[in-house]
Amino acid sequence: MCAGSALRQEHGQRYRQEYRRCLERELRRGRPGPCSDPSFGQRLRQQLRREPALLGTLQEDGPALLARGLRGRPDPVPALHGLACAFQLLELAAANLYLCPWRREFRTVQTFSGAYVHLLRPALPEADLLRSFGRLGYEQHDRHRLTISQLPPMPELVAAACGFFACQLECEILAELVQRLRPRRLRPEELLEARRVAGDADTCVEMLQQLGTQRQADADCGDDVDLYLETPASPEDTRGEHTAPPALWRDPGSPWDVPGRGWDRCGDGECGQELLPSTGNPELDTSSSRLFLEQELSGAEDSPLTIPQEAPALPCYQLHSCLRPGSLPSYCCRTCQQLHASACAAGQLCRSQHHGQELRGERQQRLWLQRTAVDMLLADTAGPWA
Structure with missing residues (x-):
């Protein structure tokens, strides 16, 4: 070695x-x-x-x-x-x-x-x-x-x-x-x-900067092979792109950034953190078991956490039937607590009559999709699959 x-x-x-x-x-x-x-x-x-x-x-x-x-x-x-x-x-x-x-x-x-x-x-x-x-x-x-x-x-x-x-x-x-x-x-x-x-x-x-300069010089000399895509031709070409380095677990303004909301607590001798739990389990205590994927945003790093007796009531979102596996939502209706695709008729009705939020960038769309998947998992633990 x-x-x-x-x-x-x-x-x-x-x-x-x-x-x-x-x-x-x-x-x-x-x-x-x-x-x-x-x-x-x-x-x-x-x-x-x-x-x-x-x-x-x-x-x-x-x-x-x-x-x-x-x-x-x-x-x-x-x-x-x-x-x-x-x-x-x-x-x-x-x-x-x-x-x-x-x-x-x-x-x-x-x-x-x-x-x-x-x-x-x-x-x-x-x-x-x-x-x-x-x-x-x-x-x-x-x-x-x-x-x-x-x-x-x-x-x-x-x-x-x-x-x-x-x-x-x-x-x-x-x-x-x-x-x-x-x-x-x-x-x-x-x-x-x-x-x-x-x-x-x-x-x-x-x-990579040097390589890009060399590739561009070769292209200017007639070489039709360029491993880079140049500046988009119009502002529309950059719509939805990210302009700052990611901070996947600390994102103010994201669906995870809720005051007082952090890692799940332990209650009754059991850890409340869970991922993809099996459903229909009669021994699963959903009243003391909540899953969140975000980091603790408001707790002190060096002091023990005071565990509350009751978790604050938080809205649970669902994916509307218009969203197919692998697709991203474009609108979040806070009244119906559902995510919709861009062409969804029900989503258009929500836009005109309810309170909601346009999800414009892919990062924001994926964060909302992630949070809603968690909410749906939590809802599933309350009973068997339909």
């Missing part, structure tokens, strides 16, 4: 241990769930910026998952947002199993549920999803369910959760690089290859 590889292994082990301590510390504070320590996230992010090979140390197939998730996408930024959300759900599944292995509802994943259909499948190929859940002990029970017969060892669950967290951070780093190179649009293959070769994120940007 070369010195660089040995050092990465040492770094990887240190980050896994620190990640585990973060999970357990938040559990003691009553906030079970994935890593929510911003200082740890920032340290790991900075290390990944300098050393992208660390991703493969923390998540062996992480680079391959990113490559397959970005394959065939003309604009990598929306795909990176979708991938980061998918990795966040996978991290949540691993953290739930590590922190609350006794929760039987965590042992089944419904592959026809809103989160699986709308967030996981559009981001990653099905084979990659099955392999990723397989690391957590899930096996395909039938075409509608993944189930666990035997949990993996606890260190493996922590390593998987930390690896999925690192994949989220790498998605953010890549999206940041693309934004720095605007208005040119990189093809995903170029971006990943430059990231692998250059290493440091700043060096990667410089390499």
Whole structure:
């Protein structure tokens, strides 16, 4: 083993241990769930910026998952947002199993549920999803369910959760690089290859800038091959594009940014955080079990969380029947508490008679889709599927 590889292994082990301590510390504070320590996230992010090979140390197939998730996408930024959300759900599944292995509802994943259909499948190929859940002990029970017969060892669950967290951070780093190179649009293959070769994120940007200049010079000399898309011809061509680096779990004004709303609490000796729970479970106490995918936005980092006796009543949104799997909403009706597609007749009626919000950018649309999928999952736990 070369010195660089040995050092990465040492770094990887240190980050896994620190990640585990973060999970357990938040559990003691009553906030079970994935890593929510911003200082740890920032340290790991900075290390990944300098050393992208660390991703493969923390998540062996992480680079391959990113490559397959970005394959065939003309604009990598929306795909990176979708991938980061998918990795966040996978991290949540691993953290739930590590922190609350006794929760039987965590042992089944419904592959026809809103989160699986709308967030996981559009981001990653099905084979990659099955392999990723397989690391957590899930096996395909039938075409509608993944189930666990035997949990993996606890260190493996922590390593998987930390690896999925690192994949989220790498998605953010890549999206940041693309934004720095605007208005040119990189093809995903170029971006990943430059990231692998250059290493440091700043060096990667410089390499791609030089490559873009050379390509443009070659094009000006009559070469008809240009790996970059030039500045859009009109303002309409940029509609819906992102203009700032993503901050997937801290987004003021997003559907998750609700005052007082944070990681779920623990009640009656059980952890309330859950992902894709099995439905129709008579032992699932939905009165003390709420799922939120956003980080704690209002709690102090270093002081224990005071656990309220009653969670505040929050609106639960639903997807209108006009939305097909993989499609994005364009309107949120706050009166009906439903999301609609752009051409939906019921949505047009809501626009004229109800209070609501136009969802203009893809990032905002995906965040609302994510939040609504969670609301629908929570509603499903109250009774069997219709």
